[in-house]
Amino acid sequence: MRAAAPQRSSPVRPTSSRIWLQGLLCGTLIAVAAPAALLLAVLGLPALLAWLFDRAPGRPMARNLALAAAAASLPALAALWHAGHNWAACLDLLADPSRLALAWALQAGFWLLGELAPLAARLALDAAAAAQATRLRARRAEYEREWGLRQAGDDPP
Amino acid sequence: MPPPPATLPATGPPETLIGGCYAVDFQQLLGEAGGGLPSFAAADRRSGRGGLMAVQVPPLAPPRAQALALLAQAQIESVLLPLAHGPATPPGGAPAWFVVSQAPPGTPVWPAGALTQRPWSEEELLDCLLRPAAAALARLQARHLTHRAIRPDNVFRARPGDPVTLGLAWATPPALLQPALFEPPYSAMCPPAGRGAGSIADDVYALGALLLTLALGRLPLAGLDDNAIIRAKLERGSFAALAGEARLPPAIADLARGMLAEDPEHRPPPALLADPIAARARRVAARPPPRAQQPLATSAGPVWNARMLAHAIAGDPAHGAHLLRSGAADRWLRRGLGVPGLAVRLDDAARQHEPDSEDGRADALLALHATAVLDPLAPLAWRGLALWPDGIGALLAAGPDRDAALAELLDSEALAVWAAARADRLDPAPLAAEAHQQRALLQLRGWAGGTPRLRYALNPLLPCASKLLAGRCVARLAALLPALEAAGAQPDTTRLLPIDRDIAAFLAARSEDRVEAPLAALATARSPEAAALAQLRLLAPLQQHQPPLPHLAAWLGAHVAPSLSRWQHRRHRAALAASLTTAIEAGDLPRMLAVLDDPTLDSDTQGVRAAVIAVQALDQALAALQAAAPLRAQAARRIGQDTMLGLGLSAVAVAAMAALLG
Numbered sequence: 001m002r003a004a005a006p007q008r009s010s011p012v013r014p015t016s017s018r019i020w021l022q023g024l025l026c027g028t029l030i031a032v033a034a035p036a037a038l039l040l041a042v043l044g045l046p047a048l049l050a051w052l053f054d055r056a057p058g059r060p061m062a063r064n065l066a067l068a069a070a071a072a073s074l075p076a077l078a079a080l081w082h083a084g085h086n087w088a089a090c091l092d093l094l095a096d097p098s099r100l101a102l103a104w105a106l107q108a109g110f111w112l113l114g115e116l117a118p119l120a121a122r123l124a125l126d127a128a129a130a131a132q133a134t135r136l137r138a139r140r141a142e143y144e145r146e147w148g149l150r151q152a153g154d155d156p157p
Numbered sequence: 158m159p160p161p162p163a164t165l166p167a168t169g170p171p172e173t174l175i176g177g178c179y180a181v182d183f184q185q186l187l188g189e190a191g192g193g194l195p196s197f198a199a200a201d202r203r204s205g206r207g208g209l210m211a212v213q214v215p216p217l218a219p220p221r222a223q224a225l226a227l228l229a230q231a232q233i234e235s236v237l238l239p240l241a242h243g244p245a246t247p248p249g250g251a252p253a254w255f256v257v258s259q260a261p262p263g264t265p266v267w268p269a270g271a272l273t274q275r276p277w278s279e280e281e282l283l284d285c286l287l288r289p290a291a292a293a294l295a296r297l298q299a300r301h302l303t304h305r306a307i308r309p310d311n312v313f314r315a316r317p318g319d320p321v322t323l324g325l326a327w328a329t330p331p332a333l334l335q336p337a338l339f340e341p342p343y344s345a346m347c348p349p350a351g352r353g354a355g356s357i358a359d360d361v362y363a364l365g366a367l368l369l370t371l372a373l374g375r376l377p378l379a380g381l382d383d384n385a386i387i388r389a390k391l392e393r394g395s396f397a398a399l400a401g402e403a404r405l406p407p408a409i410a411d412l413a414r415g416m417l418a419e420d421p422e423h424r425p426p427p428a429l430l431a432d433p434i435a436a437r438a439r440r441v442a443a444r445p446p447p448r449a450q451q452p453l454a455t456s457a458g459p460v461w462n463a464r465m466l467a468h469a470i471a472g473d474p475a476h477g478a479h480l481l482r483s484g485a486a487d488r489w490l491r492r493g494l495g496v497p498g499l500a501v502r503l504d505d506a507a508r509q510h511e512p513d514s515e516d517g518r519a520d521a522l523l524a525l526h527a528t529a530v531l532d533p534l535a536p537l538a539w540r541g542l543a544l545w546p547d548g549i550g551a552l553l554a555a556g557p558d559r560d561a562a563l564a565e566l567l568d569s570e571a572l573a574v575w576a577a578a579r580a581d582r583l584d585p586a587p588l589a590a591e592a593h594q595q596r597a598l599l600q601l602r603g604w605a606g607g608t609p610r611l612r613y614a615l616n617p618l619l620p621c622a623s624k625l626l627a628g629r630c631v632a633r634l635a636a637l638l639p640a641l642e643a644a645g646a647q648p649d650t651t652r653l654l655p656i657d658r659d660i661a662a663f664l665a666a667r668s669e670d671r672v673e674a675p676l677a678a679l680a681t682a683r684s685p686e687a688a689a690l691a692q693l694r695l696l697a698p699l700q701q702h703q704p705p706l707p708h709l710a711a712w713l714g715a716h717v718a719p720s721l722s723r724w725q726h727r728r729h730r731a732a733l734a735a736s737l738t739t740a741i742e743a744g745d746l747p748r749m750l751a752v753l754d755d756p757t758l759d760s761d762t763q764g765v766r767a768a769v770i771a772v773q774a775l776d777q778a779l780a781a782l783q784a785a786a787p788l789r790a791q792a793a794r795r796i797g798q799d800t801m802l803g804l805g806l807s808a809v810a811v812a813a814m815a816a817l818l819g
Binding site: 021035058059063064066068069070071072074075077078097106110113114116117118119121122123124125126128132136137139140143145146147148149 | 431506510559584725726727728757764765766769771772775776778779784786789790793794796797798800802804805807809811812815816817819
């Protein structure tokens with residue numbers, strides 16, 4: 001899991017009103033749809049953990065994992081809803097290891113992609129910059145060759 | 158008849174052409190025909206005419222350029238006239254200048270080394286010597302020329318009873334070889350090179366001395382050195398000193414007395430001498446100089462009259478100034494000689510030239526002024542050196558020993574003082590103008606001025622003295638490049654640039670174009686290649702109508718090649734280098750200069766400035782790329798997050814669709 005970005009001065013902390021709002025929503029969900037809440041909590045456990053540990057501004061990794069958890073939980077919620085939305089159906093669904101594995105694997109995949117995507121983008125941008133620098137150095141060398149400008153210690157940046 | 162030629166061993170080059178047609182046979186040395194100068198048999202290759210001679214000019218004594226030019230096509234009887242002149246190389250010797258003329262008709266009128274011979278009769282003297290010589294001098298006078306070489310070993314005749322022929326007088330500065338005996342005392346007291354062209358009256362004096370010598374049958378004043386002869390003439394008068402108590406035919410004595418008058422204006426003109434009876438009848442009353450009862454002791458010995466005092470002061474200006482300032486000369490002039498007027502004028506002169514420094518210039522000016530006051534006939538005297546102003550050129554040519562004194566003379570007001578003191582005998586304006594011109598040349602800064610420039614300017618036929626030329630005789634500008642081409646073939650020579658101080662002065666004096674600016678650039682060049690380019694700029698115009706000069710071109714090329722670095726554009730520079738190499742191989746100096754004066758230099762300079770600006774912009778762009786690395790990292794993070802956000806939302810949408818449809 002990605003740690004909080006060190007270059008940031010301080011992690012963005014949710015305001016107390018947002019915390020209260022989130023607590024209220026969670027409480028309402030637990031009170032109204034406790035089986036669905038349990039199902040979501042179990043299937044989205046990696047996302048919940050990421051939400052706890054991701055200190056980066058906007059919690060991008062937790063957001064990614066939350067979306068992955070949502071995508072993996074929606075079929076299970078639909079199945080729970082069709083099964084009457086009760087604790088038995090919830091436990092049946094949770095007892096299916098393939099469902100749990102798929103949900104967690106999907107979140108693991110999103111975590112991995114979330115880690116790799118900035119690296120890939122960084123590589124691509126650096127490659128473009130290096131190509132541009134090469135072109136500039138070539139033009140500089142051409143000037144040096146034509147006009148004899150290069151002198152000792154006159155290395156280009 | 159000419160003397161039989163002495164045959165020398167056959168060595169060296171067989172023949173040299175002077176003036177394009179006169180061949181010198183260096184194997185045939187003509188004994189006394191040159192009047193004291195080495196002379197060789199010569200022949201005209203165009204007409205086949207023989208009986209000519211080539212007289213060798215001594216080093217450091219240039220021939221008389223003006224006379225050679227004026228007499229080139231002249232026809233004057235009884236004098237040897239120049240036919241051509243130019244350089245030639247004797248076998249085994251250094252190149253020298255030669256003057257070609259008709260060979261003399263016979264032997265000199267006075268055998269070399271003889272102290273006595275049979276006295277000539279009055280008829281012989283008048284018919285064979287005086288009339289033909291006077292006629293020749295009159296013709297020369299009509300051309301504003303003087304002979305200045307009438308002496309026993311330079312006057313020839315075929316056989317007794319034949320008219321004489323005056324020998325060659327044009328191969329040296331005027332009167333250079335004249336013994337003091339045959340010169341007026343005011344000319345003899347000068348160094349031989351400083352006697353100047355003088356006037357035709359000086360030739361009349363020399364002819365009078367020769368007349369007297371041949372009439373006596375012995376050399377007058379034999380055994381005396383030059384200074385003693387001069388003192389004797391000044392003390393007793395020339396005629397009295399030379400004739401002594403000898404008995405001469407009255408007509409000859411009258412003629413000689415007139416011809417040997419101390420004042421040139423009292424001597425009969427040559428046209429009058431052609432009629433000896435009329436000349437004898439012309440008597441000029443010239444009082445002998447007043448003689449003191451007691452002599453005045455000077456560093457030159459006791460003096461008895463004002464002329465001798467002037468001579469003594471001229472010879473030792475420091476002691477002379479002491480005599481004048483201490484009042485000794487004043488007392489002697491007033492009480493001993495009885496000429497208070499002179500004493501007053503000398504007193505005025507002493508007050509005008511009060512000593513003001515330790516360099517003795519005031520003493521020198523006082524001595525010069527006093528000499529002119531005491532003896533208006535005397536030459537200019539400066540720091541012990543007596544000279545006539547028209548002898549300055551030949552004196553400079555004679556060597557560097559007197560350069561400093563002559564430079565000081567021209568740099569001071571000495572000429573003006575001297576001319577003003579004898580204004581009744583000389584118009585000071587032309588002399589002042591000439592001195593001003595010479596002073597301007599002296600004061601020119603750089604290699605275009607100074608005594609070297611003046612030396613060549615006043616001696617149009619003086620060969621260039623540069624050591625780079627290794628003894629080659631270069632008296633004219635056209636000969637300079639061939640000589641440098643020959644010098645360029647010597648590897649040791651080419652380490653230095655081809656123009657040194659002497660060649661620069663020679664160029665400045667001989668060139669018809671203004672070369673002061675390039676010479677100034679040469680003197681102030683900050684780098685060797687700049688100096689080499691300045692030299693190329695001086696030499697290239699001289700190659701018009703000349704053959705290729707590959708050695709000189711290579712010589713200069715090695716020194717000017719670095720100046721191609723002025724061009725920054727490498728391809729253009731390489732092209733110029735190739736063109737320069739081609740021009741060097743062709744020995745073409747103007748082409749070399751054209752390559753190095755390529756008009757693209759300005760655009761090249763502008764181009765390099767633009768290139769520098771462009772490189773600076775590129776460096777800034779590269780630095781900006783390097784500095785943008787953190788921004789790229791931030792952007793990469795943002796892109797990654799946005800991508801994952803999009804992917805997550807897509808997955809949610811797909812899952813929702815599947816849940817709704819399923």
